[in-house]
Amino acid sequence: MIGAFETALRSARSADRKVVVPYITGGLGDDWLDAVRAAVDAGADAVEIGIPFSDPVMDGPTIQAASDLALRAGTTPVSVFAQLRHVDVGVPLAVMTYYNIAHHMGLERFASTAVDSGVAGAILPDVPLEESEPWCDVADRVGVETIMLAAPTADDDRLARIVARARGFVYAVGLLGVTGVRDHLAASSLEIAGRLKAITDKPVLVGVGVSTPLQAAEVSTVADGVVVGSAVVQRLLDGEGPTGVGEFIGAVRAALDA
């Protein structure tokens, strides 16, 4: 069965629309939900909500700083879910966090809290294929789409197995490295998008190192769209607030539609 997240991305593709999925750290400022809404109003097709973790090894300085701020403001997994429960932004949501958060809450409880909060998908970047079974069994049963990461280091056989396990979309890691704003689009992002598109009909979005509207448009000549994280979060850290996020996502939308 195809879930709400994947359904939304597939219908965008059928309408020849490239998708943009911004990442926003849950609990970053009192108005983080307004930033989510602003992103959607500006044309985001889905939103990835970060549940901050103390030791985010897949994240660079920007998202680390955002996570630290949110944690120091008292943000917890439960508080992020509780706030999401009261909003319907009109596009599917995924949470992105590290495995210990789900493991500590209990996989069953984490998954059902996500569903109760209107969350359709989950990204756990420190759970590779080999460790995914306990979580995926629960997520499949409870109805959370597990978005799998596919990296440039994987061989073809591994990519095929990752794609088979992915729900929602396949998250193509654009470069060797952690999240963060980059000046140039890495050649590896086009390459990994191409390798994935050649073997799957599932939506393929490139994230990590996609920082500008132009980069988003360039990589979306191959991919079905992009995940933009640090470039969005940096605007919030710089005090630009929901307006700044809306303007940025609007610019990405325009570049993708051009």
Next chain:
Amino acid sequence: MAMTDPTTRGWFGDFGGRFVPETLMPALFELEAAFRDAWNDPIFRAELDDLLTHYAGRPSPLTTCDRLSEELGVEVVLKREDLNHTGSHKINNVLGQALLARRMGKTRLVAETGAGQHGVATATAAALMGMECIVYMGEVDMARQELNVFRMRLLGAEVTAAASGSRTLKDAVNEAMRHWVAVVEDTHYCLGSVMGPHPYPWMVREFQRVIGDEARTQCLSRLGRLPDVVAACVGGGSNAAGIFSGFADTDAQLVGVEPAGGAAVTRAVPGVVHGSRSFLMQDEHGQVLEAESISAGLDYPGVGPEHSHLAAIGRARYETVTDAEVIEAFQLLSRTEGIIPALEPAHALAWISRARGELAGTLVLLNLSGRGDKDVGQMMGILG
């Protein structure tokens, strides 16, 4: 019961695994295959033995302690890892990993370090083999172990401050992993303890088992018997795993000693960080807590997965000691035996000293994992 190999997926009972970003998985498979191959290759083993003997100074002695034993009423013998080149047991693991990295065609080593001993050992091996070396160290630790920062730089390594989080060992591991994700194709991550994703907990234990194997032979030849108790400090747990592996199949009681402010095993709450499922200090939401210890080398909220397993099945016992007890023990060994220990193994001695009633009449083997030179400046500040 011997300390056996983990499952093919890297589990010791309910602990272990490979919880890392997807980007690193192929490198972990490659490392595991290379290690299996090398460990079964007599040529690699001979090369490593040669380095351990003629470069690191092995075998390290077993020292009996008349004055200490008399004062405590417990017969204590020391396995002298403090006499190794670079001053601790860390060199055993590093020489193994550096040889392996070279065999795999890697040209750079990246490492994390707490007290700086693992960083110094890695910088040393990199200098020896003509490899590039980059070491991540928490900002707080760079200040309290500045001598080791200087040593690493002298050896040609680049030392980078980990300025996030608690700015200690945990954050240095995060930074080293983030760096590795970006440079995984030509760089080997030389992890310093029996922690992290498979195959590290197993591989590092195998490189450290030389401590236990030697100690067992030495106990039998010098003392004519096996120890009743084997005690070691536990940060990530590599010196403990190394000495335990020589005695796990005997009747000896195995005791790991953690700092009170970094007592992952004693608290016994499982979690997942830095690549494996193991006991982990965390708050009620699953955020990792910051450890707090006088010793930079034990200032770590987690522990290697095999220790969690040994605790869970009851094969090893884990105790905690306070900073004040450690300061006492540091002075005790200096005064009674003329051996200034590192603060880390002073934890194990602090436990022996406290448990002396229970231990009376037994033979206790203490793994003296490192020497105290690096800690003298810090202790000058404390003791005045």
